[in-house]
Amino acid sequence: MSETERPFVPAPVTPPSIDGRGSYDERLNHILAAATATIARLGYEKASMRAVARASGVSLAGLYHYFDGKERMLFLIQFRAFGSLLNNLREKLCGVTDPEEQLRVMIRAHLAYFAANIGALKVCSHELDSLTGSAYDETHAMRHEYYEVTRKIIDRVLDARQAGGAIDRYVTTMALFGTLNWLYRWYEPQRGPAVSTVANQIADQFLHGLSGSAETDNGSP
Amino acid sequence: MSETERPFVPAPVTPPSIDGRGSYDERLNHILAAATATIARLGYEKASMRAVARASGVSLAGLYHYFDGKERMLFLIQFRAFGSLLNNLREKLCGVTDPEEQLRVMIRAHLAYFAANIGALKVCSHELDSLTGSAYDETHAMRHEYYEVTRKIIDRVLDARQAGGAIDRYVTTMALFGTLNWLYRWYEPQRGPAVSTVANQIADQFLHGLSGSAETDNGSP
């Protein structure tokens, strides 16, 4: 009955479905896509189940055949997005050994996924705290894993240069994620420069920024 | 009657008031502070007027003596915060002529204000689109002004170096704002390094990042 008894399919692999017809998974993906767009446009709290129903062409009660609640719907969106993001990153990192190139690959992969799934990444960036309990824990763990992969790359870059003197690596990592996660606020793939151009510039600036050690002349905490 | 007929006081200048006693402005500031904390904790949509009333010690109906609606309350919070942020920045930029030092001052000022008003800056970063109509336009104009001040500083830095070859200055500016505006997601003034340390590191990395021109080897859209 509910989706808890059904084996979990992490990522949608069904391109040929625009409307709601097709198999169960196709219809689920269709509903999740509509829900993602609605939440990205209105925000999680303002995106009512009625609005999602309207956007997906399913009745209000019909939604509850696919999720046991609104929060579970948001969880599915975030879980799938983070899963795809992680798989995509790991895939593209295969065979790349140079730390600096790894970082470039990571930034390019992140922006490429962003450009292809703006709504999903906006929901993931903006609605981080809208989940509670174990749903929050699960997505938090995936985010943490994504962070860790990136942090380790930055670590290797700094170690290779032996120039990590006064640099707080946690701050550095968060500065990069700030740059990347803020993209959904301003970047429009239609208008601005190509994603690859933006990715290259961000990567260049970030890597060059790691060159100089911080000349801390400030006081103590 | 309503606050629209009352001359606008942009920034609170009344430190000696913890509870709700005092003049009209002191009580207004007290309520706005409680509202800011509540919205920062729950988000604008989940922060009900009843929750704000509880946090500020005022009755539900009593709130509507100070605002003519919930959205106006959010507007007041953002308007004051952006105003203080802008005034604070302009003040600290006085007498500073070197572009690179101007950028350092800007980053330090932003983080100092952030550390002193975490709730307000979180609300300003996270609830950008919760305002509508003229309220949105007004705060948007202030944000744009803040962006412009920063963008012009970055412009001067790049012009002085004559090294802005393949760098898209819009992307660069947004990358910096991403780093700064993402702070509220991870930085805890109590725990981490001092704000001045973080500010110096971010400024160092960003300025060093501007050194190298982007070696764009990508294709076109």
Place this chain on the structure above:
DNA sequence: CGGTTATTCGAACGAACGTTCGTATCGTCT
């Protein structure tokens, strides 16, 4: 075909929301 399961939906529920209304209290001025 009959029977069981899966899927869908209209209608409704209780709760919570933002807002309003009428009234009571307080301070101030004549």
Place this chain on the structure above:
DNA sequence: AGACGATACGAACGTTCGTTCGAATAACCG
């Protein structure tokens, strides 16, 4: 003292919310 505006609050309003229920329809299998 009396009158009036400012301030405050309890109670209620109408709406929207997430969710549930029971009855239909579709799909599948013996």
